[in-house]
Amino acid sequence: METTVRNKQVILRDYVKGVPKQSDLMIVSNTLELKVKPGSSEVLVKNIYLSCDPYMGILMREPTPSTLALLDAFVPGKPIGGIGVSKVIDSDDPAFIKGDFVWGMVDWEEYSTIKMPMIFKIDVTINVPLSYYTGILGTLGLTAYAGFHEICSPKKGETVFVSAASGAIGQLVGQFAKLMGCYVVGSAGSTQKVDLLLNKFGFDDAFNYKEEPDFDSALKRCFPNGIDIYFENVGGKMLDAVLLNMNICGRIAVCGMISQYHLETRDIVNNLPNIMFKRIKMQGFLFMDFHDQLEKFYEFVHPLLKEGKLKYVEDIVNGLDNGPAALVGLYHGQNIGKQVLLVDAHMVL
Amino acid sequence: METTVRNKQVILRDYVKGVPKQSDLMIVSNTLELKVKPGSSEVLVKNIYLSCDPYMGILMREPTPSTLALLDAFVPGKPIGGIGVSKVIDSDDPAFIKGDFVWGMVDWEEYSTIKMPMIFKIDVTINVPLSYYTGILGTLGLTAYAGFHEICSPKKGETVFVSAASGAIGQLVGQFAKLMGCYVVGSAGSTQKVDLLLNKFGFDDAFNYKEEPDFDSALKRCFPNGIDIYFENVGGKMLDAVLLNMNICGRIAVCGMISQYHLETRDIVNNLPNIMFKRIKMQGFLFMDFHDQLEKFYEFVHPLLKEGKLKYVEDIVNGLDNGPAALVGLYHGQNIGKQVLLVDAHMVL
Numbered sequence: 001m002e003t004t005v006r007n008k009q010v011i012l013r014d015y016v017k018g019v020p021k022q023s024d025l026m027i028v029s030n031t032l033e034l035k036v037k038p039g040s041s042e043v044l045v046k047n048i049y050l051s052c053d054p055y056m057g058i059l060m061r062e063p064t065p066s067t068l069a070l071l072d073a074f075v076p077g078k079p080i081g082g083i084g085v086s087k088v089i090d091s092d093d094p095a096f097i098k099g100d101f102v103w104g105m106v107d108w109e110e111y112s113t114i115k116m117p118m119i120f121k122i123d124v125t126i127n128v129p130l131s132y133y134t135g136i137l138g139t140l141g142l143t144a145y146a147g148f149h150e151i152c153s154p155k156k157g158e159t160v161f162v163s164a165a166s167g168a169i170g171q172l173v174g175q176f177a178k179l180m181g182c183y184v185v186g187s188a189g190s191t192q193k194v195d196l197l198l199n200k201f202g203f204d205d206a207f208n209y210k211e212e213p214d215f216d217s218a219l220k221r222c223f224p225n226g227i228d229i230y231f232e233n234v235g236g237k238m239l240d241a242v243l244l245n246m247n248i249c250g251r252i253a254v255c256g257m258i259s260q261y262h263l264e265t266r267d268i269v270n271n272l273p274n275i276m277f278k279r280i281k282m283q284g285f286l287f288m289d290f291h292d293q294l295e296k297f298y299e300f301v302h303p304l305l306k307e308g309k310l311k312y313v314e315d316i317v318n319g320l321d322n323g324p325a326a327l328v329g330l331y332h333g334q335n336i337g338k339q340v341l342l343v344d345a346h347m348v349l
Numbered sequence: 350m351e352t353t354v355r356n357k358q359v360i361l362r363d364y365v366k367g368v369p370k371q372s373d374l375m376i377v378s379n380t381l382e383l384k385v386k387p388g389s390s391e392v393l394v395k396n397i398y399l400s401c402d403p404y405m406g407i408l409m410r411e412p413t414p415s416t417l418a419l420l421d422a423f424v425p426g427k428p429i430g431g432i433g434v435s436k437v438i439d440s441d442d443p444a445f446i447k448g449d450f451v452w453g454m455v456d457w458e459e460y461s462t463i464k465m466p467m468i469f470k471i472d473v474t475i476n477v478p479l480s481y482y483t484g485i486l487g488t489l490g491l492t493a494y495a496g497f498h499e500i501c502s503p504k505k506g507e508t509v510f511v512s513a514a515s516g517a518i519g520q521l522v523g524q525f526a527k528l529m530g531c532y533v534v535g536s537a538g539s540t541q542k543v544d545l546l547l548n549k550f551g552f553d554d555a556f557n558y559k560e561e562p563d564f565d566s567a568l569k570r571c572f573p574n575g576i577d578i579y580f581e582n583v584g585g586k587m588l589d590a591v592l593l594n595m596n597i598c599g600r601i602a603v604c605g606m607i608s609q610y611h612l613e614t615r616d617i618v619n620n621l622p623n624i625m626f627k628r629i630k631m632q633g634f635l636f637m638d639f640h641d642q643l644e645k646f647y648e649f650v651h652p653l654l655k656e657g658k659l660k661y662v663e664d665i666v667n668g669l670d671n672g673p674a675a676l677v678g679l680y681h682g683q684n685i686g687k688q689v690l691l692v693d694a695h696m697v698l
Contacts, residue, residue, distance in 0.1 A: 256625060266621070268617055284630075
């Protein structure tokens with residue numbers, strides 16, 4: 001039996017300046033023994049799906065105390081990493097055995113050797129695509145669920161605005177808000193995405209921000225009575241316009257600010273005093289603040305998926321070689337729905 | 350008995366542009382019958398102290414939907430208004446009788462006829478200066494108390510930064526934080542104010558922001574381990590530097606942004622993504638969100654005042670004619686402590 005295999009990896013060349021480019025990443029091939037060392041407590045997995053998420057671009061930049069508060073940066077010359085869905089090939093950790101499917105933090109490569117595993121076993125008796133564990137059934141689903149329900153304290157009849165609304169998290173927040181009986185409007189960056197929001201995810205209204213010369217006018221048109229809840233994914237000019245349109249005691253869940261990560265000079269946000277004028281709560285959060293709610297979230301989301309009451313759109317790209325393009329595409333809005341990378345389309349599981 | 354008296358008033362000439370100037374206000378004299386109409390439910394008061402507060406400058410500007418969320422704007426040609434301490438002269442409201450001392454919303458004038466009174470009776474058996482009801486025992490005290498304890502959820506040993514720290518609210522927040530066992534640093538705009546913070550109010554450290562070319566360095570010097578709680582009174586560049594120095598899951602209570610109200614182009618706040626990176630909560634609030642806590646606050650604050658455990662510094666200016674200068678002086682940091690206007694130094698109560 002052959003135990004040494006090729007292990008292709010996606011490597012960060014050097015710290016990124018500006019918007020990440022494909023050339024900031026490169027593919028290298030190494031080899032790997034398909035075996036963990038006895039006594040190492042390691043788990044060796046074959047990666048099936050890798051998640052492409054906007055925050056990864058932050059980790060490609062030279063770290064600052066601010067970004068280190070989020071996560072450690074990627075290391076030039078080493079593979080980038082993120083959430084993945086994988087199959088256990090060999091294990092010296094009694095919690096995992098060969099053949100288990102797992103999701104959690106892995107490097108961007110064909111095979112990962114995981115020490116002190118931050119991975120969770122997947123219950124394959126639940127009949128959902130494995131790729132969902134990179135999103136709706138993983139950290140992003142929990143982010144959408146807890147961010148909306150815990151940070152925003154929504155009430156029936158309230159108005160909700162979601163930016164980057166067709167993205168992995170936005171599409172879920174919009175649907176959770178509809179389930180709560182809220183009035184929901186989303187912004188996205190193409191006609192096709194706006195169509196998805198209206199006709200697939202059931203948003204009450206939506207607009208293509210690229211076709212709106214004035215975000216304030218667009219928001220006033222969609223929210224004549226103001227915004228109670230803003231689920232923030234983009235930052236910058238959109239946030240500035242939202243602050244003008246928030247209602248008294250409104251809530252802003254800050255999930256991301258994708259438009260601002262890679263600017264040398266960030267957009268001017270002129271309307272911050274509205275936080276005081278209108279007694280607005282604006283709060284950043286991460287899924288890990290709510291990790292104890294994962295079971296509760298599953299109890300909520302599994303029946304919805306089973307009954308078809310929750311739509312989920314993925315944009316799956318095939319092949320690790322295409323990973324860099326898929327990842328940097330996020331910063332140009334190229335993905336339609338949750339961006340996922342299938343490591344090897346011909347993989348035999 | 351003479352029943353018609355002179356009633357001097359401080360009138361807003363026109364909506365203010367830029368920083369309020371003395372010439373934006375003028376003194377006029379009218380006359381007034383010292384009697385309320387039977388059946389009117391009105392209360393007629395003689396104003397003793399008037400409170401000078403930064404938010405009043407916002408109300409001097411042409412109203413916008415944002416500022417209207419805070420309070421109605423002042424009306425050009427009519428008196429400005431705010432919190433005052435007054436004595437009841439005549440009353441058609443059974444809740445108030447002649448001779449009562451009250452605090453609440455009045456116009457800036459010698460005598461006010463109050464309809465639908467937003468005033469509270471003062472218990473004169475508590476031996477404190479009447480002027481305290483414009484500040485520590487009024488809305489500002491409650492603002493400091495509830496803003497710090499409710500919005501910031503402080504814990505013993507946490508680090509607290511207060512801007513405009515020698516002002517009416519800042520001096521109280523700093524002392525409340527010390528009582529909680531926090532490490533407290535304040536910023537203010539003169540050597541004399543910094544001295545007050547250190548030697549009167551018991552702050553652990555303080556700096557004169559006018560002598561700091563780089564707020565980020567000043568904060569890093571004072572908070573080598575970061576800031577857990579920021580009580581925000583100024584906004585702009587200071588907020589931007591604070592965001593760089595906040596700790597994970599830090600809290601920012603937005604009480605005011607005095608540096609930004611009157612700028613045509615507000616300061617650039619470049620570090621907003623830190624709200625996400627560090628999961629910061631930033632929340633605006635008003636005392637009225639906590640009006641049900643006034644009794645609880647009095648139970649907390651009365652013994653502290655009685656035992657001399659709470660210091661409170663007022664800057665009292667004499668005479669209604671000097672009101673405009675006192676009010677606009679706030680925007681140049683001229684006051685040392687809570688700015689109060691004594692309407693008539695020779696008043697016979």
